[in-house]
Amino acid sequence: METIILLTYSGLCWLVFKVFKVRVNQWTITTAILGGFFLIASMVVLMNYNHPYTSNARTYFVSTPIIPNVTGQVSEVMITEQTHVKKGDVLFTLDSTVYVSKVKDLRANLAFANTRLKQSERLLRANAGSAYDVDLYKAQINQYNAKLEEAYWNVEQCVITAPTDGLVSQLRLRPGMRATNFPLRPLMTFIHTDKQYVIGAFPQNPAQRLVIGDEAEVIFDAIPGEVFHGKVVRIGEVLAQGEVQANGTLLNLDNHGLHIVQGSIPYYIELTSDMEGYFIPGGAKAQMAIYSQYMHPVKIIRKVLLRTKSWLNYLFGEH
Structure with a gap:
């Protein structure tokens, strides 16, 4: 000027x-x-x-690094580079075979525990069983329900969606790549619009x-x-320039002659x-x-x- x-x-x-x-x-x-x-x-x-x-x-x-909450192999990438997406649109999906199998396993165990609970209650009413068995199967049912809720959540996390309206720039993710829940290894960078x-x-x-x-x-x-x-x-x-954080040293205001x-x-x-x-x-x-x-x-x-x-x-x- x-x-x-x-x-x-x-x-x-x-x-x-x-x-x-x-x-x-x-x-x-x-x-x-x-x-x-x-x-x-x-x-x-x-x-x-x-x-x-x-x-x-x-x-x-503002950008957000996209890191999946679960680990798995990328099945399909649903977007292209620089394409604007809406909040909730699918970005990519992970192979959910392992997590779906876990759901099936827990559902089978839950069904078995329910059956044994009913049998134990009938035996208890006939004075041929113990209250301990009834309490044991009730605890197992609660445990399986909690694990099943987590398993369903894992299956849902295999579908990664856009956090807000925005786009992905410099998309390098491809099907077959391994996705891990590691903060230092994001799969893509989401740009908020x-x-x-x-x-x-x-x-x-x-x-x-x-x-x-x-x-x-x-x-x-x-x-x-x-x-x-x-x-x-x-x-x-x-x-x-004036930011300080809690640590084990005192604040040193001597700049040793520097500007x-x-x-x-x-x-x-x-x-x-x-x-x-x-x-x-x-x-x-x-x-x-x-x-x-x-x-x-x-x-x-x-x-x-x-x-x-x-x-x-x-x-x-x-x-």
Whole structure:
């Protein structure tokens, strides 16, 4: 931003001296240099404090690693890559043969225990049996019912469904692969397609000027020449630099002469412009400016500079 202002002022000076033929001497040169320095410095200070800008912004999304609750071989993958699914849609299934067999085994044992319970009760009523046998088979029935409930749950977990509306990106799961209930080995990453925010990291200096509801403008590297309107909907209340956790050591505030990192405050921006027709991938880089309720005349300059930055996005090198 400062470079654009400096180049603009240099262009105005050239226009004054070359086009309007203003005499070049020590007084006019000194006036142009000192005047330009104080003018640009005042403008930059007022803009940065009241209408800050950041190039450290990005669209963020939430993902969920899909890990099955049971172990088994993948039978069928029901989705394709980048296909949007609804909550509850089947993602893939596991071979449930082992778990179904366990259900059948428990049901057979449960039926046998019920039969023996009835026989024991008849013998007890005829004074030919013991109450111990009746209590024993009742306990077995309760035990089999509990195990059967778990077995049914295992069978249900062989069908893995979408946790919310979303999609799966970079799908590499194939039938025949072995799925395990291990947190460090997810089978796929599910991307939630709920409302996304553009989050910008701003320095702490203008924090007292910015509040929720302030106007914001966002430009994307992926959409040169366009400026999108939005508003501040959330402000980060804590910074990672100040996080401490319970452990066996005391907090050491001595940084051994190193510079303490200030830490940037995250501002969540909800876009109010119509985004239909634009492709913005999740994680796309952005730049933004937030306009406070102070120093409105300076806001116009910030808007012009932001639009200039947007047009400069057409210029990029080869990767």
